[in-house]
Amino acid sequence: MPTTDRADLRSLRNAFVRPGPDDAVELRAFTHGLMPKRVPDMLQRFAEDWSQRGVDAWNAVPNHWQPDTPQPDDVGWWTLPMFLGDAFIAPLLGAPHGTCVMQPHVHWTMQCLLSAPEVIGRGSEVVLVDSAFPSVRHSVHRWQALNGLEPSVATRPESGHVAVERVIDRMGAHTAMVVLSHVGFTTGQRIPDRALRAVADAAHANDALFVIDGYHSACTFPIDVAALGADVYMGGLLKEGCGSSGNGFVYLREGLDLTPRLTGWFGNAEPFAFHDTPSPHPDVRRRFLGGTTAVASLYHAVEGVRLLLDAGLDTVHAHTQRLSQIVVDRAGEAPFSMRSPRHADERSALLVLEVPDAYQLCEYLKTRRIYTDSRKNRFIRMAPFVWNTAPEVHHALDVLTDAIESKAYRSFTPEPGGPVT
Ligand SMILES: Cc1ncc(COP(=O)(O)O)c(C=O)c1O
Incomplete structure (x- = not known):
């Protein structure tokens, strides 16, 4: 070394x-x-912003997350999920500016996906494996009664390792979405990039979306979401990301137009117009926001990511x-x-x-x-x-x-x- x-x-x-x-x-x-080690300081910054700026912190706070760069004009509690998505999540995933946003957890992202007509309209099944994390697998089961999408579950061989051919075999014109873990939580198996790309190509040939759960991969090795063919790449910073809880994220491929019905007024085009009927925000990733963002956890979210990216x-x-x-x-x-x-x-x-x-x-x-x-x-x-x-x-x-x-x-x-x- x-x-x-x-x-x-x-x-x-x-x-x-x-x-x-x-x-x-x-x-x-x-x-x-x-x-x-910097986390207590970041929590203190939250307390200071709250006590010194009050409501105005929603519009602007100092850029504690990038103390060495000039202050951009888009750092405030209102825009923090997108700001951190651009500044810290996009580099983790090799993703372009404007495609990543913070989420409370993977569970929430799955609810948003399963409630989107643009997902539901693509077919009648969601393909996944029997080792998918409950936030994925249980969500697909639970939504079946509402969105009509049936889970199509590929079982694993005796080794417990996901056999990608079995996933591809399940796909067809009826497939709406395919969800796979980049690294499985039951085995630590990393699905190699070429195998993920094969799944992506098969999904796209059937007009299905390819969703990767990257909870154990983001922060442990470089990722190139475009090369993998991911339409959606979701995960969280609790684990190897060292950001603790409340700090999930999602990448949405450029041009992917989804209108989750499980959205909130933070995902609305004109939240302060208080119109009678909702209209989706033009920035698709914002539609994955719900009600008022829990901002405190975003203060310590990326301290681990910063260290890992710097190294x-x-x-x-x-x-x-x-x-x-x-x-x-x-x-x-x-x-x-x-x-x-x-x-x-x-x-x-x-x-x-x-x-x-x-x-x-x-x-x-x-x-x-x-x-x-x-x-x-x-x-x-x-x-x-x-x-x-x-x-x-x-x-x-x-x-x-x-x-x-x-x-x-x-x-x-x-x-x-x-x-x-
Ligand atoms: C593969 C995978 N996905 C997701 C999660 C966590 O999901 P959530 O953010 O909904 O708690 C875990 C947690 O252990 C996981 O291992």
Whole structure:
């Protein structure tokens, strides 16, 4: 690794608050990223803008998000979702100016899509896979009674990895929309760009929209939404984006004219005219706004994104790949196996390992200050990320291996926890 890369990574690592003590290994970037050190300052800025400007903050606030650039004239609470979309989300996705907007969460974006006549009119089915996140899958099921679109669900082979051919096989003239995760939350499988492009081409040949859920991909490697053929690319900054909750986003391809019925007065063409009937805002992305925007979370939304973009998404990707390769290499001899794909171009930061009694093991690891999570009492998930180092990953795997081999964790009774595992 060149020395400058190492120095950049060290300063990136130090830009986050790492919970102590020093030997703690935080591997849960895939569920809630660490807090960037600048966040308390940004929350203070919100309090100052509110207390000093009051209502006028809706029109204008200082550009806290880009302190080193000249003040643009479009930074105020009213326009913040579009401003942050242009300044921070577009560079993450390789998207043009004017195509990205902040959203409360993926769930909301899905409701907007499923309520748009331009989606409903394209066919009678939504193609998705059985491992789609509930914000996608449940939404399609729930809307079926209202919009008539049936879910057409591609099942996965025994490996648990999405087979793109099965998704393409389900498409036809009846397909209205296809939704796929760029990186799956149950396996960490990254669908390679060429495979996503094949899905996009098949969708477009059937006049269907191609929607990518990029929750675990945005912020972990560079993305080019146009090359992928995405009509819509949605996600959030809670996880690897280190922006905490309330900070989703969506990219809408230029020229994609959607009029979600689940829109609000913030998506109206003339919100302060208070006309009797609504008319959609000419800027399509604004139609994905609802009622009054929750602005407080937008203050800390992009502090992680800024750090990752400054370091370079190529650097971030190379580092996480180096760390995840350690896990893949050791899985050959260790008492755990990889649920995630082993090939570098089919995995991202998130890794899923198959282990015995995963829940108890994960809780035991916490007592040894190794932080992962467990699913279905069968899998442990971890995402070595920018604040982790190779010695940390080796240490975590040593403790994990030792716990399984010695069966030490089997006699351990976890404290009753909350609903979040
Ligand atoms: C693939 C994927 N999509 C979406 C979400 C979150 O959805 P929402 O923003 O609706 O909470 C997650 C959260 O874990 C996820 O893993």
